[in-house]
Amino acid sequence: MVGGLKLSEVAAGRITSLAPYRGCEAALSDVMQAAHGLAWPEPGRMTGGAEARAIWFGREMALLIGPDPVSGLAEHAALSDQSDAWAVLHLEGRQAGEVLARLCPLDLRASVFEPGHTARTQLAHMAGSVSRIATDLWQVMVFRSMAAPLVHDMETAMRRVAARHISRT
Structure with missing residues (x-):
């Protein structure tokens, strides 16, 4: 906790x-909807909720986060378990977007990057993913080997944003 910001x-x-086979996105989306209650995400978007979420992760690729994938998905897409590859953090608070704006080259204003939006991007010096889960809740993902540097960079940015807001009052 730093100011009104929480990193966890x-x-x-x-x-x-999930990487759909050529021409199989619609069938894959149907299986995802029937099995997990979520559709294939559009570019830059997420589908689902806290228990099961699909995050756009690049051209013709998405991450299914939460449930074990049903076997029917493999008929329409190449599947790869990435569970050990990624560190996942949540950043909560009114100034969370300001913190992330110090670390990545995205326009994170609420009018541009709304809840449900996601992007693969650079975070400080690391490749990662930023997703806006709710107005004041963000999900940040980096390769697990970069978790400690990410936490350090985010805590530094959190302290700077908090100090800036204290100095204004």
């Missing part, structure tokens, strides 16, 4: 990359 590690559960 998330036990995301299973993380599976």
Whole structure:
């Protein structure tokens, strides 16, 4: 906790990359909807909720986060277990967007990057993913080997944003 900001590690559960076979996105989305209650995400978007979420993760790729994938998904996409590859953090608070704006080159204003939006991006000096889960809740993912540097960089940014807001009052 720094000021009104909270950084926490998330036990995301299973993380599976999904890469649909050519022409199979619609069928894959149907299986995802029937089995997990979520559709294939549009570019830059997420579907689902806290228990099961699909995050756009690049051209013709998404991450299924939470549930074990049903076997029917493999008929329409290449699947790869990524559970041990990613560190997942949540950043909560009114100034969370300001913190992330210090670390990545995205326009994170609420009018541009709304809840449900996601992007692969650079975070400080690391490749990662930023997703806006709710107005004041963000999910940040980096390769697990980069978790400690990410936490350090985020805590530094959190302290600077908090100090800036204290000095204004």
